[in-house]
Every structure is written in C-alpha cells, then in structure tokens.
Amino acid sequence: KLSGLPHHKRLDEFDYAFQPDLEPRKIRDLATLEFVRAKSNIALLGPPGVGKTMLAVGLAVAACQAGFSIYFTTLDDLVRRLRTAETTGRFNRQLQTYLRPSVLVVDEVGYLPLDRDEANMLFQLVSRRYERGSLIITSNKSFVEWGSVLGDEVLATAILDRLLHHCDVITINGPSYRLKDHHALVNDP
Ligand code: ADP
Ligand code: MG
Secondary structure (H helix, E strand, C coil), X not given: CCCXXXXXXXXXXXXXXXXXXXXXXXXXXXXXXXXXXXXXXXXXXXXXXXXXXXXXXXXHHHHHHCCXXXXXXXXXXXXXXXXXXXXXXXXXXXXXXXXXXXXXXXXXXXXXXXXHHHHHHHHHHHHHHCCCCEEEEEECCCHXXXXXXXXXXXXXXXXXXXXXXXXXXEECCCCCCCCHHHHHHHHCC
C-alpha cells in the first residue's frame, strides 16, 4: 500500500546533477534492495531540502513494487501514536504496526526533541527491529547530536549502536532543492 506517503516522486526522477557530492552509484546500489533482504538499515543525513525524504520514499516504493511490505511515518507521528496507544493499553499493538513491515521509514529524526519516555519508545522500536527488518531513517542532525535530540546520551548510544551495526549512511551536504529557484532569482542578473 502506498497510502500515507508524502509524495510519489520516483527514484529515477532524482536530479543527481543538482547534488554533485552524492554518488548516483550509492543510491543505485541501494535500489537493488539487497538491504531489505539483509534486513539492514539506511540513514539519510543532511540539511533541509537535499532530498532525504524523496530518496527514502523512492527506496520504500521500490521495495513495495518488489513485493515487500512498507510503512512510512515521521518520528513525530510515531511517538505521538505510541503515546496515545500507551494511555489506552494498546502500546504493543501499535508497536506491531511498526514492527511488521519489511521496510519502515522513520522520517525527520531531529526536528523535534523527544522526552525520556519517547526516547525509550524509539529504543524499543529500534531494538526490536534490529536484524529483523530494515529501517530507513532521515535526519537533519549528525549522530553526535542525537544525544541532545533524544534528551539522553545513554539511550542515544544504545539506539545508534543497533541502528548503525548494519547500516548504509548517506550524508548529503548540498544545496536545498526547495530553494533552487530562489537562488536562480538571486543569481540571475
Ligand atoms: P528533505 O527531506 O531532505 O528536506 P525532500 O526530499 O523533501 O528534502 O526534497 C524537497 C523537495 O525537492 C521535494 O519535492 C523533492 O522531491 C525535491 N527534490 C529534492 N532533491 C531533488 C533532486 N536532487 N532532484 C529532484 N527533486 C528533488
Ligand atoms: Mg524531509
């Protein structure tokens, strides 16, 4: 099911010329979906607008088209739903929603800080998916900043330990595609 995805731009619509530091081969390797079979993870890091969500969605859609189950969520939405579920005694049931799919996309780690309970929920999720299913995360924060995002260095280390054990880390340090036309306006005489 493709519902719930933010947009349906395909992987092959990604303009690599706009992001010269990103090797096209890296994304094409990931698009073979070997990471799904290996139950390993992908981390897409970089500032806003560089295409992290587009690539995460593109890889998830490719997995879906190959017959794998996928689920897309932002971290914010995930913790909000788990919190609500906890107050109504449905925490484990809601957690299953995030454990079942072969590929789980957790978008936008780092935009909003988590409190300790929420960081704990993320830890439970990551440790229970560890070596059982693929996780694709996107973040505007480097891993060293995760301690302050999660409000707890020990939990952040435990989460990163499992997340990064089998993980392709793609760092995109380039211009924002959203501001592309603004730059053109500024630079054109
Ligand atoms: P991020 O998640 O890194 O903030 P997005 O993936 O949401 O960025 O990208 C912002 C917008 O720009 C989206 O509409 C996306 O499809 C588009 N976009 C970003 N990078 C590229 C690119 N290299 N080629 C084509 N479209 C892009
Ligand atoms: Mg995004």
